[in-house]
Amino acid sequence: MQFMDLKAQFAAYESGIRSQIEEVLQSTRFILGPKGMELENRLAAYTGARHAFGCSSGTDALILALMAIGVRPGDEVITTPFTFIATAEAISLLGATPVFVDIEPSTFHIDPGKIPAAITPRTRAIIAVSLFGQCAAMEEISAVCGDRDICIVEDGCQSLGASRNGTMSCNFPKVGVTSFFPSKPLGCFGDGGMAFTSDGVVADRIRGLRNHGQWERYRHRMVGINGRLDEIQAAVLLGKLPYFREELVIREGIGRRYDENLGDVVTVPVTARGNTHVYAQYSIRTSRRDELARYLDRFGIPTAVHYPLPLHLQEAFRHLGCVEGDFPEAEAASREILSLPMSAFLSGPDQGEVIRRVREFFG
Numbered sequence: 001m002q003f004m005d006l007k008a009q010f011a012a013y014e015s016g017i018r019s020q021i022e023e024v025l026q027s028t029r030f031i032l033g034p035k036g037m038e039l040e041n042r043l044a045a046y047t048g049a050r051h052a053f054g055c056s057s058g059t060d061a062l063i064l065a066l067m068a069i070g071v072r073p074g075d076e077v078i079t080t081p082f083t084f085i086a087t088a089e090a091i092s093l094l095g096a097t098p099v100f101v102d103i104e105p106s107t108f109h110i111d112p113g114k115i116p117a118a119i120t121p122r123t124r125a126i127i128a129v130s131l132f133g134q135c136a137a138m139e140e141i142s143a144v145c146g147d148r149d150i151c152i153v154e155d156g157c158q159s160l161g162a163s164r165n166g167t168m169s170c171n172f173p174k175v176g177v178t179s180f181f182p183s184k185p186l187g188c189f190g191d192g193g194m195a196f197t198s199d200g201v202v203a204d205r206i207r208g209l210r211n212h213g214q215w216e217r218y219r220h221r222m223v224g225i226n227g228r229l230d231e232i233q234a235a236v237l238l239g240k241l242p243y244f245r246e247e248l249v250i251r252e253g254i255g256r257r258y259d260e261n262l263g264d265v266v267t268v269p270v271t272a273r274g275n276t277h278v279y280a281q282y283s284i285r286t287s288r289r290d291e292l293a294r295y296l297d298r299f300g301i302p303t304a305v306h307y308p309l310p311l312h313l314q315e316a317f318r319h320l321g322c323v324e325g326d327f328p329e330a331e332a333a334s335r336e337i338l339s340l341p342m343s344a345f346l347s348g349p350d351q352g353e354v355i356r357r358v359r360e361f362f363g
């Protein structure tokens with residue numbers, strides 16, 4: 001059994017993906033060409049955002065978003081300690097300081113109620129992470145900022161396709177980013193990402209910044225980065241895109257089946273009011289996490305821990321001076337969380353086996 005069955009997915013979509021790639025090979029346009037533009041147009045339409053920019057990774061899309069909204073050395077950016085490192089890495093790479101705020105335990109998302117205490121005159125932005133495949137509490141986060149000049153960035157690297165009260169992930173003001181890392185809900189065959197915004201000024205900045213700060217060839221108005229999505233990855237994504245909505249429906253069904261069959265033995269994920277869930281990860285909580293993972297492994301059932309050590313306790317962020325106990329909800333989640341096999345190609349019998357073994361473990 002695969003944690004995420006990318007082989008079965010490739011077998012199912014192979015011919016469409018190959019013909020998309022073949023067109024790129026024949027055209028020899030590998031950077032900033034028609035495939036990337038078509039993908040940007042399609043995903044802008046899908047999310048509802050006015051502008052979309054293919055980027056070299058989700059991490060680079062985050063860096064570009066922060067550059068575009070003007071995050072500078074000395075600024076503070078509020079975010080969650082319970083996320084993949086890239087979220088806070090992007091802040092640090094711009095010379096700004098990540099300021100962590102603890103999570104709300106049922107969704108694992110930043111707790112909007114705890115944000116006001118972290119706001120200072122230097123707070124420039126908040127990165128809300130739509131972890132595991134459902135949107136963070138975007139309206140509440142916006143509300144606690146009031147009329148302060150704080151930009152909100154959605155790290156939607158795990159939540160493309162999810163919606164909240166009718167708004168698609170990556171289409172909340174002011175900027176949203178996603179990732180096409182192979183294991184994300186929409187994955188390419190290498191690194192890739194996208195930045196979305198409906199703000200014309202931010203869009204124009206991202207357009208030039210991702211291409212070495214040039215809006216006009218060999219005229220560099222700003223110091224930018226090489227942050228473009230390449231045409232072969234765009235082709236792969238165009239080959240997969242026709243099946244994406246259908247995959248999300250299947251994932252939701254698999255999530256529901258886990259919910260119904262495991263809710264009495266472990267804490268199953270909660271979908272917040274107004275949200276849809278794309279289950280980038282189907283993550284349960286149990287105080288016997290390590291024991292359960294070892295038990296499932298004995299039967300060839302793969303699991304994963306997202307994430308075993310919150311960011312405030314990582315060596316890379318030791319200079320921030322945080323200590324154990326600073327963010328107790330994030331720390332508790334790190335001890336109890338376990339992700340179960342999830343993909344649109346997880347077969348019914350295989351999921352049945354996961355359910356049976358989890359139940360068996362708890363007697």
Ligand SMILES: *Cc1c(COP(=O)(O)O)cnc(C)c1O
Binds near residue numbers: 180
């Ligand atoms: C995957 C991920 C990223 C980084 O995306 P890459 O494409 O791997 O650079 C950032 N934030 C979160 C929450 C992620 O899950």
